[in-house]
Amino acid sequence: MRSPAFWRIVILVIAVLTLEILCRTGIVDSYTMIPPSMMVVALVDMIRHADWFWADASYTFENIAVAITLSIVLGFVFGLVIHALPRFRRVLNPVLLSYYSVPTFVFYPLLIVIFGIGPTSLIVMGAMFGIVAMISSTLTAIDRIPRVYGKVARVAGMNTWQTALRIKLPAATPRLFSGLTLAVAYSVTGVIAAEFIIATAGLGRQLTLSYNEFDSATMYGLILLILIFAAVSNGLLQSWEARIYRRWYRS
């Protein structure tokens, strides 16, 4: 009996091979989809030769980085503030509960009107999408710190800062990290989707252009790049998260 990971690789290989055969034999025509092997070739070719690639890639990744930082830092700070004000939290609760049911992208046209077409709109969109996950996780993280920890801190004669840094923060780390993982995934989606809808530069913008110009090599190269980036960054964060949980909740 092989490990699940082995079977996952088998399934992946079969899926890619099936796609390759469907495309090569012309059952799926080349205007609709190019064979996976050609996608990889197109991606490598694009990274090495396309004159726009590094400029647009760094534009996108810079915006993503700023959006992620904003949603994590602000989300954590807002989480702390909201937790400290129970009355305010009760009023705000319906917003936190139903936030992700509102398709946030409907606000993007509005952001463009307010901030113009440019990095600011993209960053705000990405941060708006990620921040609430971080706020909610911060709230749960603090809620779930066992009461007895605070008592222990008091018995040990720790002051407020010591309690916060050496007791509460470590105790809250696993759930904070879950929020961080979500905030990263959401911010990436937010920035790329916004670029895709309307932008002046970036990988999402290039994807739209290549689609409009029927340039399937560039289009599939970009799709592959973004999917690999998202899957790898998400996979790394999740295995890191699993490790943190194992360490904290071993018993």
Added chain:
Amino acid sequence: MKQRWWDYVILVVGMLVLWQLTFYVVGPDAITPPLQTVQQLQILIAQDDFWDNVKATGIAFSYACVLALVGGLLTGVLIGSSKMADQILSPILGTLYSVPKIVLYPVILLIFGLGMPAKVAFGALHGFFPVALFAIGAIRNIPPVLLRTSRVMNLTWSSLARSILLPAAWPEIVTGLRIGFSTTLLGTLIGELFASNAGLGFMLMRAMDIHDVPDIMALTLLLFLIATGANTIILAIENRVHAHAR
């Protein structure tokens, strides 16, 4: 945390005040104030093509929702009922759920062409994964003692599903269905924003192309109200299911 009705009142009033203040800060070129936005929404509703667009979005969303919820539920129950399938496939589904599916929209447009089928496919693609993942999780969390009892009682597969699996997993499945509903709406609307020829998202993009701020505001408000309204109703149903299960 018990929610009281005046909490909602404070929330709505607070949001309206914040909106009005933002209007004073950024000015009439960027946004319209609440009252004017509602009036503009009334004007929009009275227009001829408005209901056609509502219908276009509504039909696309309904099809997408049925596909995502039924497909996701069946897939989830099938995978969830085998421990090996769960271990092998759940991480794949999780990864697919987390990647930005927006980049697949050009592929879907190439396959289905511009119009209703592309929107339906894209909406369903968004809703399918959360429904499936929640269903798998729901079955995984069924207490093993229930399954052992059913084996002792020699239940057939159908009576096992009807009397044990579904009732035990139902609360978590309902949560998945609610999230699937929201993400399907998100997918359908993104599809309309990027490329379509009808629907509320299409109206929003058309208003943005000609920089029609009152229309943008009115449509954003409408979509916000539809989404929160639907979510509130489903959340209420979900809470009743969860309370009943306890």
